[in-house]
Amino acid sequence: MRMNKRFTTRRAVMKGLASSAAITLAGCSASEPPTYGNVLRMGDWLTYNAHRLLLPRHSLAREYDLRDISAAPAIGTTDPSDPSQGGFVQEFAEDYARFLHEGFGDWRLTVEGSVANPSSFSLEDLKRMRSRTQITRHACEEGWSAIMQWTGVPLRAVLEAAGVRSDARFVQFHCYDAFVDGIDMLDALHPQTILAYGMNGRDLPIAHGAPLRVRVETQLGYKSMKFLRGLVVTSEFDDNGPYGMIQNGWSWYAGI
Amino acid sequence: MSNAIESPTPQRHALWVRVSHWLLAFSVLTLAYSGFYILLAHPRLYWGEVGNDLTPALLELPLNDNHRPEAWQQTVTFDALANKPISASRTMEIFNQNGWARSLHFLAGWIFVVAGAFYFAFGVATRHVWRDLWPRRGGSYSLLQRWAYTSVAFGLLPFMVLAGLAMSPQVVAAFPVLLDIFGGHQSARTLHFFGFVAIISFVVGHVAMVVLTGFGRHMRAMIVGK
Numbered sequence: 001m002r003m004n005k006r007f008t009t010r011r012a013v014m015k016g017l018a019s020s021a022a023i024t025l026a027g028c029s030a031s032e033p034p035t036y037g038n039v040l041r042m043g044d045w046l047t048y049n050a051h052r053l054l055l056p057r058h059s060l061a062r063e064y065d066l067r068d069i070s071a072a073p074a075i076g077t078t079d080p081s082d083p084s085q086g087g088f089v090q091e092f093a094e095d096y097a098r099f100l101h102e103g104f105g106d107w108r109l110t111v112e113g114s115v116a117n118p119s120s121f122s123l124e125d126l127k128r129m130r131s132r133t134q135i136t137r138h139a140c141e142e143g144w145s146a147i148m149q150w151t152g153v154p155l156r157a158v159l160e161a162a163g164v165r166s167d168a169r170f171v172q173f174h175c176y177d178a179f180v181d182g183i184d185m186l187d188a189l190h191p192q193t194i195l196a197y198g199m200n201g202r203d204l205p206i207a208h209g210a211p212l213r214v215r216v217e218t219q220l221g222y223k224s225m226k227f228l229r230g231l232v233v234t235s236e237f238d239d240n241g242p243y244g245m246i247q248n249g250w251s252w253y254a255g256i
Numbered sequence: 257m258s259n260a261i262e263s264p265t266p267q268r269h270a271l272w273v274r275v276s277h278w279l280l281a282f283s284v285l286t287l288a289y290s291g292f293y294i295l296l297a298h299p300r301l302y303w304g305e306v307g308n309d310l311t312p313a314l315l316e317l318p319l320n321d322n323h324r325p326e327a328w329q330q331t332v333t334f335d336a337l338a339n340k341p342i343s344a345s346r347t348m349e350i351f352n353q354n355g356w357a358r359s360l361h362f363l364a365g366w367i368f369v370v371a372g373a374f375y376f377a378f379g380v381a382t383r384h385v386w387r388d389l390w391p392r393r394g395g396s397y398s399l400l401q402r403w404a405y406t407s408v409a410f411g412l413l414p415f416m417v418l419a420g421l422a423m424s425p426q427v428v429a430a431f432p433v434l435l436d437i438f439g440g441h442q443s444a445r446t447l448h449f450f451g452f453v454a455i456i457s458f459v460v461g462h463v464a465m466v467v468l469t470g471f472g473r474h475m476r477a478m479i480v481g482k
Contacts, residue, residue, distance in 0.1 A: 040356060043363030051426050059430040064305075069334070071310035071342050078330070078345040137305055137441060139425055141354050143298035144308035145441050148341075200334040200341065207330060207345045218426045249355030255426030256362060 040249075048253040058190055061217035064135040064147050069200060072138065072146035074207035077177035080227050087177030096176045096227065104211040109158075109195070110230035113172075116163030120230075123197060123211050129153045129161070132194050140221040141254065150215050151198030156189050159233070167235040173214055176227035180240035181252075183216055183223060192217040195228065220254035268482050272378045277478055279371035284413075284455065286364035291452055293357035297350065299323040301449060305440035310344060314446060322350045365420070372413065408458050412451060419448040 077087040081097035099107045108120040133151040140146075155171070172182035187193055194215050197204055204210045209226025216223045222245065239246050246252045269277070299317035300307065307313065309325055316323045327348040334341050379385040388395055389409065391402040421427045422434040422444035438444035466474045476482070 040359040040363060043361075043366050044359055046366050047362050055426060055430045061425065061429040062432050062435060066337065067339060068305070069337055069339065069341050070306040071308065073308050073310055073328075074330075074332075074343050074345045139423070139441060140308075141297075141358065142350070142352060143295065143445060144300070145306050146308050147306050201336050202334065205332050205343065207332070207343065218429050220425060249359070251355075251359055251362075256358070256424050 041251075044251040044253055047256055051253075051255055052186065057186060061136055061192055064137070066135065066149070068147045069135060069149055070147045072148050072208075073144070074205070075140070075142075076222075077179075077226065078207035080176040080178075085177075087175075087179055089178040092176045092178060092229070099211070100206070107211055109212060109228055111158060111162040111233070112230065113233035114165040114168040114235050115159070115233050116165060119162050121158065121161075126153045126158070126195065126212070127197065129157045132191070133198075134192055134194070134215075134217070136192065136215070136217045138221050138224070141250075149198075149200050150194060150196040151201075152194035152196030152212070152215065154191065155193045155195055155214070156191070158195060158231070159188065162233075164233055165235075168233045170234045170237060172232040172234060172238060172240065173225040174229045174232065175225050176229050178243055179225060179245065180243040181223060181225055181245045182234075182238065182240070183219070187216055187218055187255075190216075190218060218255050220256070222250065223254050269477055270382070270384070271481065272374070272382075273384065274478055274481060276371050276375035276378070279367060280375065283364045283368035283371060284459070287361060287368060288452060288456060288459075290357045290361040290364060291448075293353045294361060295449065296320055297322060297352040297354050301446040302442035303439065303446060304442055305435070307442040309346070310342060320351055325350060365417075368413075369417065375409075404458065404461070408455070412454055412458070416448060416451045416455070419444045419451060423448070 077085050079085060080087060080089075081093045081100060082088065083093065099105075104123055108122055109126065110118075110120045112118040130153065131151060132154050133149065135147060135149045138146050138148060159171070169185055170182045171185070171188040172180060174180050183193070192215070195212050196209075196215050197212050199205060199208055204213060209228070212228045213226040214224050214228065238244075239252075241247070244252075295317070296319055299319045300309070300313040300323055301315040301317070302311070303314050309328070325346065325348060327346065328344040329347050330345045332343040334343075379389075388397060389402055389405045391399060391406055393399060397405070418434065419438060421431075422438045423441060428434050428441075434444070435441065438447060
């Protein structure tokens with residue numbers, strides 16, 4: 001699920017070709033994702049805009065029965081406090097280890113950026129909000145899939161509680177495994193986009209992103225970020241610097 | 257077959273045929289190449305909606321070590337559920353070049369769709385499809401050639417687009433019927449793979465016939481028109 005750090009010759013050549021071609025998209029302003037003057041990103045840009053233009057808004061991803069729930073691999077970071085894993089950052093690891101030890105009692109989800117009331121929510125606060133349970137298919141970019149049941153609070157409810165400002169266009173997810181990625185407001189307000197604290201009828205297991213992860217059912221699995229730390233609502237597209245998935249060659253838009 | 261080999265004069269190809277032929281050839285080969293790299297991350301095929309390393313495969317393709325990764329630990333069971341599903345953590349890093357491969361696949365996919373629509377529109381408007389490709393006797397192509405061209409252009413390639421779309425989370429949310437048509441996400445992926453094998457077989461046969469019946473002549477016909 002996470003990016004491969006080995007930098008192959010082929011990819012280096014691709015990047016070289018892309019930058020030497022210096023193709024930039026007409027009408028692709030700095031606030032428009034993805035922002036890259038990269039040949040490979042042109043297809044991503046077309047796909048994103050075609051989906052937003054042509055597909056009905058907020059169609060629901062298929063939901064399944066309890067008996068359809070399948071075995072499900074846990075990949076990428078499966079414990080942010082483990083120094084041997086990708087995405088390990090000392091500061092986050094110490095915090096995460098402490099939360100883990102205390103059963104996430106002190107853990108908070110911060111919500112900031114283009115919101116009227118920057119706030120932070122405990123796990124109990126989130127569980128008191130309205131909840132949604134859905135049995136959906138996780139499609140990993142690697143090619144496999146799994147069906148799991150998720151219980152959580154709709155992201156919309158959390159955004160409403162913080163009072164999203166009218167200039168808000170993206171929601172960025174900051175995580176304890178140091179990754180940062182985001183989605184646009186259309187996916188953020190999708191009824192099935194939830195912040196899940198339960199999986200298959202029990203608390204979200206550590207390997208699957210405890211205490212809280214995103215579920216974005218209209219995109220590939222890597223957009224359903226695990227180990228949430230905070231949300232930042234933005235009015236401009238942000239590639240999230242070295243922590244952004246797109247820096248490693250991964251498409252920002254994964255509804256493909 | 258002998259008909260094709262003895263074919264005295266190759267077709268004179270109109271400019272729009274030549275342009276769309278090369279755009280389609282370029283995009284299909286790029287799709288095949290990038291698609292193969294996407295497959296390498298998980299060379300296991302399944303049937304139905306679900307398939308992963310913790311479920312049995314329909315077909316394991318021994319292309320690299322990823323088809324049978326052994327290193328899993330910390331198994332979690334969900335005993336409260338009737339079928340007792342499990343989860344486990346992967347402890348090894350797999351070969352995965354899906355970042356650039358997927359973006360290249362979709363870039364080529366857009367070129368393919370635009371060139372294909374252009375070809376289809378001109379092919380129907382100029383009666384090229386009926387005159388030269390549709391399976392019937394007469395004209396400069398044999399019946400077998402006509403069957404091959406028609407089934408690839410109007411059967412296999414559109415099928416590949418649909419099977420590809422059936423793997424898209426955003427598209428199947430809007431059109432869940434695609435999942436029903438292909439029998440699920442993993443079935444669509446498996447059929448997409450077999451479609452790739454069929455396309456590669458066609459390309460090999462097509463290029464072999466071009467070489468056998470006068471490579472220079474055919475290339476000239478498809479590049480400069482005669």
